[in-house]
Amino acid sequence: MKKLKIAIQKSGRLSDDSVKLFKACGIKFEVGKSKLMSESKNFPAEFLFLRDDDIPGYVADGVADVGIVGDNVLVEHECHVNRVKSLGFSKCRLSLAVARDVDYPGVSYFEGKSIATSYPNILGKFLKENGVDAQVHFISGSVEIAPGIGLAEGVCDIVSTGGTLLSNGLKEVEPIFNSEAILISNNSLSEEKLELLDRIVFRMNAVQTADTHKYVLLNAPNDKIEAIINIMPGMKSPTITPLAKEGWSSIHSVLKENDFWENIEAMRKMGAEGILVIPIEKMIF
Ligand code: ATP
Ligand code: MG
Secondary structure, eight states, rough: OOOOOEEEEESSSSHHHHHHHHHHOOOOOOOOOOOEEEEEESSEEEEEEGGGGGHHHHHTTTTEEEEEEEHHHHHHHTTEEEEEOOOOOEEEEEEEEETTTTOOSSSGGGGGEHHHHHOOOHHHHHHHHHHOOOOOEEOSSSSSGGTTSSOOSEEEEESSSHHHHHHHTEEEEEEEEOOOOEEEEOOOOOOOHHHHHHHHHHHHHHHHHTTTEEEEEEEEEEEHHHHHHHOOOOOOSSSEEESSSTEEEEEEEESSSSHHHHHHHHHHTTTTTEEEEEEOSSOOO
């Protein structure tokens, strides 16, 4: 059987969560510092460990069939690949930053100025859309030092907390692109490989849905059941079992992570007691 070739980052901010996701999908493979490739023992897949910048190109060329990469790198490289799904990790943004003492008036500040970045395409597009004529200097790393050494007046770089900017005397002034990890695939996969990709996506969806839901068990007076199950409708419908105590039932259902506490508080007000909240490992509809 053909194996699906999966490219993930060898070492960096995408690596751990990429490996964790495939493992949560039940796909076993070895990861080692010196390893460049690893075959799964229980799924027809072969993992390639690469620099993140090379992943979109390798997937476009068919060296790898699928890959995980940051949206920032994907859009910057403009490769023709299929976006399969967003993965919700390695969230960050690409932002313009200037020296901390600059009184920033808006994007027009950059008119006629120079900006250092590793993302000339994304930045170029942003400047064009905003009608700003600036000089873009490409630097492949350590972009934050550019203003300090007099190379540029501003930078455009990845920010998550802003700590790196701050320690280099810079401040974030303009977020221009939001990024997260994306699963990508080659545009012309064989039927056989598409089927393998479908199996992986099905498993990833089950893992992701489980992460955003909790299993909830609670006891409630019978006359409050209807109001409570309005808040907690469950996958098809909740399970309701009578308790030994007359007039009381136990309700089992799933609850979404968003508004979780608000919903628990509302159910307590309605008379729910003995509330147990349990994590779900996989969720399949
Ligand atoms: P490589 O050696 O593979 O080229 P790299 O140094 O270019 O690695 P990393 O710093 O590991 O890249 O970042 C990989 C991706 O993770 C980035 O392209 C971005 O999508 C995301 N990322 C970068 N910084 C952060 C951050 N601080 N928080 C969350 N995600 C981030
Ligand atoms: Mg890189």
